[in-house]
Amino acid sequence: MPAVSKGDGMRGLAVFISDIRNCKSKEAEIKRINKELANIRSKFKGDKALDGYSKKKYVCKLLFIFLLGHDIDFGHMEAVNLLSSNKYTEKQIGYLFISVLVNSNSELIRLINNAIKNDLSSRNPTFMCLALHCIANVGSREMAEAFASEIPRILVAGDTMDSVKQSAALCLLRLYKTSPDLVLMGEWTSRVVHLLNDQHMGVVTAAISLITCLSQKNPDEFKTCVSLAVSRLSRIVSSASTDLQDYTYYFVPAPWLSCKLLRLLQCYPPPEDGAVKGRLVECLETILNKAQEPPKSKKVQHSNAKNAILFEAISLIIHYDSEPNLLVRACNQLGQFLQHRETNLRYLALESMCTLASSEFSHEAVKTHIETVINALKTERDVSVRQRAADLLYAMCDRSNAKQIVAEMLSYLETADYSIREEMVLKVAILAEKYAVDYSWYVDTILNLIRIAGDYVSEEVWYRVIQIVINRDDVQGYAAKTVFEALQAPACHENMVKVGGYILGEFGNLIAGDPRSSPLVQFNLLHSKFHLCSVPTRALLLSAYIKFINLFPETKATIQEVLRCDSQIRNSDVELQQRAVEYLKLSSIASTDVLATVLEEMPPFPERESSILAKLKKKKGPGAVSVTELEDGKRESGELNGSGERGQDAAAMAASNASTPSPSADLLGIRSAAPVNAAPASAGSLLVDVFSEVGPAAPSGAVNDDGFLRFVCKNNGVLFENQLLQIGIKSEYRQNLGRMYLFYGNKTSVQFASFSTTVSCPGELQNQLNVQSKPVEPLVEGGAQIQQVLNIECLTDFSDAPLLNIKFRYGGALQNLTLKLPVTINKFFQPTEMASQDFFQRWKQLSQPQQEAQKIFKANHSMDTEVIKAKLLGLGMALLDNVDPNPENYVCAGVVQTKSQQVGCLLRLEPNAQAQVPVPAAGLPSL
């Protein structure tokens, strides 16, 4: 039984809760709950009208059951009834139920809104607060529609009670967050800013959250809040600890309000007015000074509240980034916290210092704490603190301390928690590259990385080391020597074999002079790892072997022997088999000159942003990196392999490319320069295929037609979607005219700028199709959707599709996207009904070769009658019943409407279900 039964006890509820607690098993609990649910249901359904108390009790029981994790699908109506009770506790329980179990049932929302409206106009502050709490808790769009204009009035009215103002401010904040378009700025906005001056601290506390949010979105309209906030802050900071009475918390005056004021100031640049600025700097100095004073209480609450303000002040100092004196003081203060006995403070100090490290004024000051941070990385018992230490080391790293930091991070990696290893590996790889003075150090670092944490070294990392070695000839010999040594280890990671295979294949000759690493020794060393490796690595090694034949003719016989053995040329993996066969042939047929050209050293890679950096950004969350950067990373990886591997997106973009990209890394890297005719006939076709993929497809020039085919038989749907943008389509066609509505939805929370779209009809299409569009708004707010209408006129028959090009800026990066618009000739079909005799007479007339087309194809999906019918109807023709003597066949007729002429069309589809290979025949257009 309850220890306390304050207010209105509901005995039935307490008994029920006790019963549940006494249940010995989950089954017993469920049984008890089901019994109760049945009881409540019958009570609600019963003829006898329930009194308010019982209703409240049962609604409360339902709530309890819901909170235990069970679904509740009734009782909403009874809860809504309680809202209009004139007994406070009944109303209160009704509102609680609605707040916890919102239902988008529109019928109920209307009733709920009605009840809220009554309470808001009751002038009873307690009822008004309840209603406002409910709006703030539910915050649905319907509520915003109903109350968004009413609440600002309540908030700024002179006669509103303080407690109601507080609720109204936060209620409005919630509505503004869910439906910013419905909360209109107006005369009330300036009065809201002045709530910062309100005598009641509670009103200021509530209002400032609203003001901060509004300022972020409309900084100019609210900029008067800066001086008000500074003077309020100044008054709090300089007040004695007892001045603010109940708003003083463990001897700290108004800590919550202070933090919020400092937070609000971070929405703006430093104040221009000298007096205001002077006052603010004074406040910040006072806060920093207070941190040095002896604590007024030993309680952790006291130090937490005090330090909360301190950290918020430091955030503001970092935000301004203009007061060197304050920045250095902040850094020293954080330095003290780095060795504090409170884990929480150490954690926050490390976190906060990370941002200080990027300021030019405090970077050097942060660096002085390097030993403490390294120590934290080694000794902190909590992984989340160690993670912060690693982040800080990364942030404070520069040319002067890179070697030390990278060494420490590498040694930490040996024992690091699995959860953070991948990120650590990326960071080490980035620092090593960024601050490499001599590249031998870089190569050593990456090879160490692979040795220590090979499993966490992603492709980007080992691709990158190869790119750098290829591009810098001063390090190639050293790299070859070092990988050769690394490969001597009895157990070495597969990533090491990949790097080793690639580098020795390219630069093995640089160390071949030493008898200890003669060509045969190198080959035997690589080949000793071959059988332990996965297919892609083995494919890479095979390519290294053929490169060896070119580099060292003396190894030719040995390597040919290896290639010739059954386990290679008859390998069950098609990629390996193909490589073995082709390389064997290539090495035996091609002359030395040809071989030397085909297997020439890789040309330098174009310089660009490190793919590793892109990967790190990606790890930090999808919002942090633009699509272009990700695509870059993919392209880069594709390029490293010369021709083979490619990201799926890129593959989709290179739609014109019929050949399937090779799934494994291709070391050959032959470009268009390679002599095709030198290759033996058997290998020729493959090589040609490989050659046809010349370099990566440039994303701007390529057309994405992923969604295109899906729209042949339908008019509405989502044409395109990626992380940023969604494009929906609605279209309608009549005769030779069409109208298409395009909906561009911004999926991010960030505005798209310079948004523009163009529709073009390439080549002949411009004489066949007329597409007109109006320009769109250049700004698309985060989460918003804009619409564009296209008017389409079909002049004559056509086969290409118009292209839609979309450009916009997202977080500074230009996005460029081209899509095929699903305008196909069949959209201008008009269905035609005709009788069987009619149909076949016309069918026979269409006998000339240019008048018919026939195609036999395999069904990709099961041939369900209804699905096929729906597809054919979607094509736009009339589906004719009882025309074909064979009822299994489908027969359609239609007329294509163009401006210049009308073209009649007949179609027959003959599915062949038995053979699982349908043989449909289609008689196609007649002129």
Added chain:
Amino acid sequence: MFIFMLLFSRQGKLRLQKWYVPLSDKEKKKITRELVQTVLARKPKMCSFLEWRDLKIVYKRYASLYFCCAIEDQDNELITLEIIHRYVELLDKYFGSVCELDIIFNFEKAYFILDEFLLGGEAQETSKKNVLKAIEQADLLQEVRPAPLKP
């Protein structure tokens, strides 16, 4: 801004949940399960903050109950810890040395107190006296029809 607040026991039983952003029931259950597990697995001396998805988690244990809040990236962790503490103080004062059982049997009161203190994920009233005054006034209203107050 607070994204949500969860109260759960050492055994992982959820005692109170408050969500300040709209989420599906399924999503709520998933988040709860994941967080309860994560927090219960942490040792006593560990720090009270952790990164989770793109949010910060701030938690603190009081006797058998864990109070666990999710806040946004730019929010202040220490002040959040003290929000939790103030809520505990409010419960303590209202129930008179609160224990887990009080919250189980009077969950609706725990909700009412929370609503007076935090609304829409932001602090509405931080004065202990004022919050308790509002709750006590409401308790007095219980079965009598309140006369409309003059503005």
